Amino acid sequence: MDTQTLRTTCSYCSVGCNVDLAIAEDGKVSLRPNKEYPVNQGFVCPKGFHLLTPFASELRGTTPLVKTDGGFSEISWKEANTRFAQGFKGVMERHGRDAVAFLSTGQLPTEEMALLGAFAKFGMGFMHGDGNTRQCMATAAVAYKQSFGFDAPPFTYKDFEESDLMVFVGANPVINHPVMWQRVQKNCNNPKIYVVDPRRTETVDAKITTGHFQIAPKSDLHFFYALSRVLIENDWIDRAFIENHVDGFEEFRSHLNELSMSELVSVCDIPEQRIREFADEIHGAKAASLYWTMGVNQGHQGVRIAQSLINICLITGNIGKPGTGPNSITGQANAMGSRLYSNTTSLFAGYAFTEEAHRRKIAEILDIPVDAIPDRNSLPYNEIVEKVKTGDIRGLWIIATNPIHSWINKSDFFEAMENLEFLVVQDLYPGTETAEYADLYLPAAGSAEKSGVFINSERRLGIVQKAMEPPGEAKSDFDIFLGLAEAWGCGEMFREWTDTEAVFRILQRTSKGRPCDITGIEGYQMIIDNKGVQWPFPENNPDLGTQRRLFEDGVFYTPNGKAKILFEAFAELPEKTDSEFDTVLITGRGSIFQFHTQTRTGKVPFLNKKSEPANYVMLNESDATRIGVKEDDMVKITSRQGSATVAARIGQVMKPGQVFMPMHYMETNYLTFPVFDTYSRQPGYKYAVVKIEAV
Numbered sequence: 001m002d003t004q005t006l007r008t009t010c011s012y013c014s015v016g017c018n019v020d021l022a023i024a025e026d027g028k029v030s031l032r033p034n035k036e037y038p039v040n041q042g043f044v045c046p047k048g049f050h051l052l053t054p055f056a057s058e059l060r061g062t063t064p065l066v067k068t069d070g071g072f073s074e075i076s077w078k079e080a081n082t083r084f085a086q087g088f089k090g091v092m093e094r095h096g097r098d099a100v101a102f103l104s105t106g107q108l109p110t111e112e113m114a115l116l117g118a119f120a121k122f123g124m125g126f127m128h129g130d131g132n133t134r135q136c137m138a139t140a141a142v143a144y145k146q147s148f149g150f151d152a153p154p155f156t157y158k159d160f161e162e163s164d165l166m167v168f169v170g171a172n173p174v175i176n177h178p179v180m181w182q183r184v185q186k187n188c189n190n191p192k193i194y195v196v197d198p199r200r201t202e203t204v205d206a207k208i209t210t211g212h213f214q215i216a217p218k219s220d221l222h223f224f225y226a227l228s229r230v231l232i233e234n235d236w237i238d239r240a241f242i243e244n245h246v247d248g249f250e251e252f253r254s255h256l257n258e259l260s261m262s263e264l265v266s267v268c269d270i271p272e273q274r275i276r277e278f279a280d281e282i283h284g285a286k287a288a289s290l291y292w293t294m295g296v297n298q299g300h301q302g303v304r305i306a307q308s309l310i311n312i313c314l315i316t317g318n319i320g321k322p323g324t325g326p327n328s329i330t331g332q333a334n335a336m337g338s339r340l341y342s343n344t345t346s347l348f349a350g351y352a353f354t355e356e357a358h359r360r361k362i363a364e365i366l367d368i369p370v371d372a373i374p375d376r377n378s379l380p381y382n383e384i385v386e387k388v389k390t391g392d393i394r395g396l397w398i399i400a401t402n403p404i405h406s407w408i409n410k411s412d413f414f415e416a417m418e419n420l421e422f423l424v425v426q427d428l429y430p431g432t433e434t435a436e437y438a439d440l441y442l443p444a445a446g447s448a449e450k451s452g453v454f455i456n457s458e459r460r461l462g463i464v465q466k467a468m469e470p471p472g473e474a475k476s477d478f479d480i481f482l483g484l485a486e487a488w489g490c491g492e493m494f495r496e497w498t499d500t501e502a503v504f505r506i507l508q509r510t511s512k513g514r515p516c517d518i519t520g521i522e523g524y525q526m527i528i529d530n531k532g533v534q535w536p537f538p539e540n541n542p543d544l545g546t547q548r549r550l551f552e553d554g555v556f557y558t559p560n561g562k563a564k565i566l567f568e569a570f571a572e573l574p575e576k577t578d579s580e581f582d583t584v585l586i587t588g589r590g591s592i593f594q595f596h597t598q599t600r601t602g603k604v605p606f607l608n609k610k611s612e613p614a615n616y617v618m619l620n621e622s623d624a625t626r627i628g629v630k631e632d633d634m635v636k637i638t639s640r641q642g643s644a645t646v647a648a649r650i651g652q653v654m655k656p657g658q659v660f661m662p663m664h665y666m667e668t669n670y671l672t673f674p675v676f677d678t679y680s681r682q683p684g685y686k687y688a689v690v691k692i693e694a695v
């Protein structure tokens with residue numbers, strides 16, 4: 001018999017599904033999708049269904065571990081905390097505060113991220129800290145901030161049901177945001193659905209998908225500028241909206257007019273006539289919406305590409321109304337939380353480290369000395385890795401991310417790790433590729449073993465509740481951070497940070513008057529009762545509705561209230577194919593059953609059974625014939641960075657001259673080419689040139 005049922009939010013992708021956890025008298029916990037939650041309405045995908053299995057794995061870390069000559073030895077928390085403090089203090093004394101950094105994640109509850117950010121930057125005096133959100137969402141965050149004045153994805157999931165034309169750009173929601181795709185399937189307007197992707201993905205093949213623009217890799221800017229030009233030429237635009245709410249239209253129009261249409265269409269490899277017809281369909285739509293994910297964010301010109309989608313919505317007035325919007329779909333369960341409250345690229349609630357007034361404000365709210373707040377920005381992730389390589393960074397703390405597997409062109413990272421004097425890794429498992437390098441490993445609790453909130457793609461705060469105890473001496477990241485703060489000697493700074501809900505209240509105070517204001521939320525119980533709450537939700541908010549979209553009044557967060565059209569000349573491709581490296585390698589997600597570096601999904605027998613046991617490369621039949629390989633034959637793929645030998649998967653997903661490898665296996669990131677967007681510094685995982693041979 002159940003004694004208690006708790007609701008919690010799935011900790012894989014950013015859809016933010018809620019599940020009920022029924023706790024039996026003997027402590028056994030069982031899971032079922034929540035029927036009333038507006039996000040998932042009774043559904044979950046297979047990862048969510050097996051959410052709890054990885055937490056029960058025998059491979060969990062149960063005590064802190066310290067590296068010894070022969071491997072690792074168990075130590076007490078007391079000793080681990082002392083070693084942590086001594087280790088980082090030693091590095092800082094020898095090499096200064098710029099010689100240490102942390103790398104965190106979009107997978108912790110918001111309160112834990114906030115405590116980590118505050119402890120590392122204000123308590124320990126770290127100057128540098130970034131997270132895997134850089135690998136994932138930095139482009140969208142910067143694009144929105146530049147265009148709207150704040151990092152604010154405008155949509156609500158209801159928009160999937162209200163649009164009559166939807167465009168998915170560099171996004172494969174059928175496998176990556178499956179329950180979100182179910183919302184698209186619920187749309188009763190018989191919507192047109194287009195996919196812009198160099199691959200013929202599961203989303204392209206979905207029954208309800210109307211068409212596919214199989215553009216050349218990294219040619220999105222050409223495609224969307226061509227589309228914008230046709231819209232403007234035909235006057236298929238919303239002049240009144242532009243006049244009242246948009247800056248930069250005339251400059252954009254002149255820029256587009258200087259481009260050669262024939263060049264645009266030849267680069268993106270889509271016939272001009274199709275682009276003209278597509279523009280006409282957008283013009284004819286009552287409510288058009290554009291969604292994007294990693295095919296856009298992970299590129300050398302990602303920010304401008306994201307803005308090319310934003311621009312289309314701005315010039316056609318497809319924003320602030322049901323079924324519209326330039327909508328970035330986020331990645332990890334709490335990507336949005338880390339964008340707002342991780343204290344990495346910005347201070348809490350989007351305030352800036354570099355503004356004195358902002359530092360004062362946060363110091364006052366947190367009741368800490370203003371001098372405790374760094375007045376410089378952190379180095380971005382890629383520069384932290386560079387500095388580790390050059391020996392300028394000597395101490396690194398990695399929390400809830402597995403960069404030895406997931407970082408771009410990571411042979412670099414291995415090299416870099418050798419230079420570290422002190423590496424601490426905090427994870428559920430001591431056996432991750434990264435934790436194996438650690439001098440000190442700290443065993444953390446997983447999402448069902450702790451509390452807090454995640455913020456999903458539609459800005460909805462969803463509850464995370466503790467339904468079970470972590471194994472052995474593993475502790476929530478929250479309790480780990482508090483223990484470390486005591487050992488460091490700055491525990492006093494966190495006296496008010498007693499539990500996650502207390503931290504939630506502190507974060508509410510930082511949000512007051514900001515676009516992401518959440519001061520109206522009475523507490524966790526309200527998040528539970530109201531089935532999640534979307535920001536903004538300021539005090540005295542009369543609107544308790546379950547759906548909320550931004551910019552309904554056409555007022556943006558810029559100083560003059562207008563959105564900005566931003567555009568740019570085309571940048572050169574980071575690498576060019578030549579007679580030797582004649583093929584383009586694209587990387588991304590391989591299946592609905594696998595999550596990232598598989599530390600969690602790899603421990604679920606059902607998901608494993610459904611996944612490929614080893615890495616593979618997808619290639620076109622014609623390429624397979626040319627190099628003389630059949631299905632399952634081994635092929636060697638070589639880039640200018642490294643090489644890998646994997647099985648061939650032959651079919652029509654890829655165009656000739658392009659191949660795809662999933663990110664879920666170690667080999668893939670030996671091959672990727674390290675290029676970063678100019679503004680967001682997000683890695684361009686989706687484009688490297690390779691050669692491919694039979695072995």
Ligand SMILES: Nc1nc2c(c(=O)[nH]1)N[C@H]1C(S)=C(S)[C@@H](COP(=O)(O)OP(=O)(O)OC[C@H]3O[C@@H](n4cnc5c(=O)[nH]c(N)nc54)[C@H](O)[C@@H]3O)O[C@H]1N2
Pocket residue numbers: 012013014136169170171172173175176177196197198199201216217218219220293294295296299330331332586587588589590591592593594595596686
């Ligand atoms: N099953 C599963 N679901 C997940 C995850 C997972 O690991 N597994 N991870 C979560 C996370 S953190 C994220 S960030 C999301 C990612 O979700 P998605 O962005 O959907 O995932 P990807 O497969 O990385 O990339 C999407 C598509 O971009 C395309 N693409 C590559 N290059 C280009 C290009 O130049 N232009 C265009 N237009 N498209 C291009 C690829 O072919 C690919 O189909 O998924 C989340 N959900």
Ligand SMILES: Nc1nc2c(c(=O)[nH]1)N[C@H]1C(S)=C(S)[C@@H](COP(=O)(O)OP(=O)(O)OC[C@H]3O[C@@H](n4cnc5c(=O)[nH]c(N)nc54)[C@H](O)[C@@H]3O)O[C@H]1N2
Pocket residue numbers: 105107108132133135136294298331332399400401402403405406407426427428429432444445446447477587588589595596597598599600662663668669672685
């Ligand atoms: N080639 C290629 N590489 C890519 C991408 C790509 O498309 N192509 N995509 C990039 C993207 S978008 C992303 S988001 C990254 C993801 O890359 P990573 O962040 O490295 O991937 P994960 O496997 O999710 O690693 C998360 C780690 O956190 C641990 N963990 C989970 N929950 C908790 C917790 O509550 N506390 C603690 N302490 N630990 C926890 C897990 O066990 C796991 O080891 O990969 C990037 N790498």
Ligand code: SF4
Pocket residue numbers: 010011012013014015016017040043044045046047048049177178179180
């Ligand atoms: S769609 Fe995403 S949030 Fe929903 S159950 Fe699957 S992994 Fe979890």
Ligand SMILES: [Mo]
Pocket residue numbers: 135136137331332
């Ligand atoms: Mo991601």
